[in-house]
Amino acid sequence: MKIIAIGRNYINHAKELNNPVPEEPIFFLMPDSALLRNNQPFFYPDFSTDIHFEVEIVIKINRLGKNVAPKFAYRYYNEIGIGIDFTARDLQEECKEKGLPWEKAKSFDGAAPISEFKPLEKLGDINNINFRLELNGKVVQKANTSQMIFPVDELIAHVSKYMTMKIGDYLFTGTPSGVGAVKIGDRLTAYIENEKLLDFFIK
Numbered sequence: 001m002k003i004i005a006i007g008r009n010y011i012n013h014a015k016e017l018n019n020p021v022p023e024e025p026i027f028f029l030m031p032d033s034a035l036l037r038n039n040q041p042f043f044y045p046d047f048s049t050d051i052h053f054e055v056e057i058v059i060k061i062n063r064l065g066k067n068v069a070p071k072f073a074y075r076y077y078n079e080i081g082i083g084i085d086f087t088a089r090d091l092q093e094e095c096k097e098k099g100l101p102w103e104k105a106k107s108f109d110g111a112a113p114i115s116e117f118k119p120l121e122k123l124g125d126i127n128n129i130n131f132r133l134e135l136n137g138k139v140v141q142k143a144n145t146s147q148m149i150f151p152v153d154e155l156i157a158h159v160s161k162y163m164t165m166k167i168g169d170y171l172f173t174g175t176p177s178g179v180g181a182v183k184i185g186d187r188l189t190a191y192i193e194n195e196k197l198l199d200f201f202i203k
């Protein structure tokens, strides 16, 4: 199982980090040890002093796929969830400056809390789903999947050109604007439409 994560997939987030709007999807990988399930707490790592939350819609792949055409990509998933792509922003800035890969800033243990998954047929159109993140009860990120630069089916088509997508893989689809720092004691809650699917503490 692998986790594929998309960077800069919402214009307003690319702008808030002063990044150019990409011409094709940007992706990176996380190992299975990054996952946190069942609302387990996130333990603030000692190698960073600037951990940021990024809320993202997560797609669970349910079919083996290589070179998937965009128009057939919908056949490769039928459940979605919500997750956080925790980022050590201080390490990421360092990596970017030096032109190095982002893994140590993005793919560390516990960097990817995920919710349970919900059948897509109950939620309707993948390209029209509302989601949000609350930090200590205050909304900090709020978006609709229609605002993605590259919709889910194009992400699957793009990634599967380079690597086979396997049953059980997760696709983090990018974060909207509003990312920010967390500190020990904070509580994060994330919603798809009005259903709370993530609720955990920073320890």
Ligand code: ZN
Residues within 6 Å of the ligand: 005, 006, 007, 054, 056, 085, 174, 175
């Ligand atoms: Zn992200």
